[in-house]
Amino acid sequence: xxxxxxxxxxxxxxxxxxxxxxxxxxxxxxxxxxxxxxxxxxxxxxxxxxxxxxxxxxxxxxxxxxxxxxxxxxxxxxxxxxxxxxxxxxxxxxxxxxxxxxxxxxxxxxxxxxxxxxxxxxxxxxxxxxxxxxxxxxxxxxxxxxxxxxxxxxxxxxxxxxxxxxxxxxxxxxxxxxxxxxxxxxxxxxxxxxxxxxxxxxxxxxxxxxxxxxxxxxxxxxxxxxxxxxxxxxxxxxxxxxxxxxxxxxxxxxxxxxxxxxxxxxxxxxxxxxxxxxxxxxxxxxxxxxxxxxxxxxxxxxxxxxxxxxxxxxxxxxxxxxxxxxxxxxxxxxxxxxxxxxxxxxxxxxxxxxxxxxxxxxxxxxxxxxxxxxxxxxxxxxxxxxxxxxxxxxxxxxxxxxxxxxxxxxxxxxxxxxxxxxxxxxxxxxxx
Numbered sequence: 001x002x003x004x005x006x007x008x009x010x011x012x013x014x015x016x017x018x019x020x021x022x023x024x025x026x027x028x029x030x031x032x033x034x035x036x037x038x039x040x041x042x043x044x045x046x047x048x049x050x051x052x053x054x055x056x057x058x059x060x061x062x063x064x065x066x067x068x069x070x071x072x073x074x075x076x077x078x079x080x081x082x083x084x085x086x087x088x089x090x091x092x093x094x095x096x097x098x099x100x101x102x103x104x105x106x107x108x109x110x111x112x113x114x115x116x117x118x119x120x121x122x123x124x125x126x127x128x129x130x131x132x133x134x135x136x137x138x139x140x141x142x143x144x145x146x147x148x149x150x151x152x153x154x155x156x157x158x159x160x161x162x163x164x165x166x167x168x169x170x171x172x173x174x175x176x177x178x179x180x181x182x183x184x185x186x187x188x189x190x191x192x193x194x195x196x197x198x199x200x201x202x203x204x205x206x207x208x209x210x211x212x213x214x215x216x217x218x219x220x221x222x223x224x225x226x227x228x229x230x231x232x233x234x235x236x237x238x239x240x241x242x243x244x245x246x247x248x249x250x251x252x253x254x255x256x257x258x259x260x261x262x263x264x265x266x267x268x269x270x271x272x273x274x275x276x277x278x279x280x281x282x283x284x285x286x287x288x289x290x291x292x293x294x295x296x297x298x299x300x301x302x303x304x305x306x307x308x309x310x311x312x313x314x315x316x317x318x319x320x321x322x323x324x325x326x327x328x329x330x331x332x333x334x335x336x337x338x339x340x341x342x343x344x345x346x347x348x349x350x351x352x353x354x355x356x357x358x359x360x361x362x363x364x365x366x367x368x369x370x371x372x373x374x375x376x377x378x379x380x381x382x383x384x385x386x387x388x389x390x391x392x393x394x395x396x397x398x399x400x401x402x403x404x405x406x407x408x409x410x411x412x413x414x415x416x417x418x419x420x421x422x423x424x425x426x427x428x429x430x431x432x
């Protein structure tokens with residue numbers, strides 16, 4: 001509620017004061033201990049572009065879109081706002097009693113620009129002609145991992161039309177993907193997309209999905225957006241042979257560092273040199289080699305900004321995240337579902353409870369439309385812990401709810417599950 005915002009404002013002001021005065025001895029020297037790898041990795045995950053503003057800004061013109069987008073339109077596309085970084089003047093309006101002023105603020109692109117300038121828009125890093133506080137017109141913009149993989153605790157605001165729950169709050173580093181983030185729709189509005197006839201394709205990806213093989217060297221000529229995966233339990237999963245990526249291409253001790261380098265360099269267009277002589281993590285931890293056409297398209301870049309220490313820090317941060325504790329399930333039904341999971345339903349054949357609910361292998365017959373392009377070899381078996389927090393389901397987001405997932409497997413395997421058995425399986429999945 002709005003009262004929590006007042007506490008958030010106090011915390012933000014306290015953090016600002018500490019940033020200026022705290023952490024220093026009487027002689028002005030720093031006494032703050034060096035950040036550990038997990039903290040460093042979180043900062044990189046949230047704030048580092050590795051130069052991708054050259055692509056998202058200079059090439060696509062994303063900053064031109066953001067200069068004119070209203071906050072209400074931005075949050076409708078899944079943008080998340082860090083409460084602790086919202087400028088005090090904007091926060092005063094939003095927690096005030098003047099609903100008309102709140103409505104006006106949410107409709108004003110200048111507010112969006114102010115939020116980006118303050119670093120309050122998670123995953124967006126703005127660049128400006130000058131450092132002057134009043135200079136809020138973006139001249140370039142980059143993105144960070146937080147855009148699609150970090151959500152906030154939403155807050156209820158009283159508006160003219162009634163109370164509205166908005167994604168403005170404290171960031172949650174719990175690995176839950178930002179399923180509301182419609183990155184394709186945002187990119188579809190850029191001058192580059194519109195000039196090159198890409199807008200309809202990009203807009204068609206939908207919330208919570210991104211085609212990682214579009215607009216880069218991985219291009220497989222197939223429109224194939226996949227869901228943002230949850231980011232948790234990696235140490236346990238990898239100890240049981242878990243591979244990263246929907247196609248399971250990354251495996252091994254430093255698989256997280258390897259896929260982080262690929263994402264930063266290829267998908268996010270950072271200044272990197274993945275899988276080449278100047279790559280930061282050579283050789284990358286791959287379970288199998290990509291297509292020769294992909295290898296041929298990779299270019300060496302001696303000036304790469306992506307360094308191994310940063311990748312290992314991001315890996316440490318990701319390895320620190322555990323799936324949130326399960327809540328809101330019927331324990332009695334869940335126990336019945338557990339027996340079905342291991343028995344009649346046959347789920348444990350691919351989701352082994354003793355091995356973090358995974359098993360080796362990839363499958364091509366899970367979704368209604370078989371995976372295509374570079375995913376034609378099949379989709380790996382994902383872990384199921386925390387699955388109740390990751391809707392929609394499957395790599396293509398084709399099942400909106402857990403009951404839909406159970407129904408699909410019932411039909412696929414001709415299991416003959418009764419309605420009560422399906423309900424019990426759903427409760428068991430919710431308990432994981």
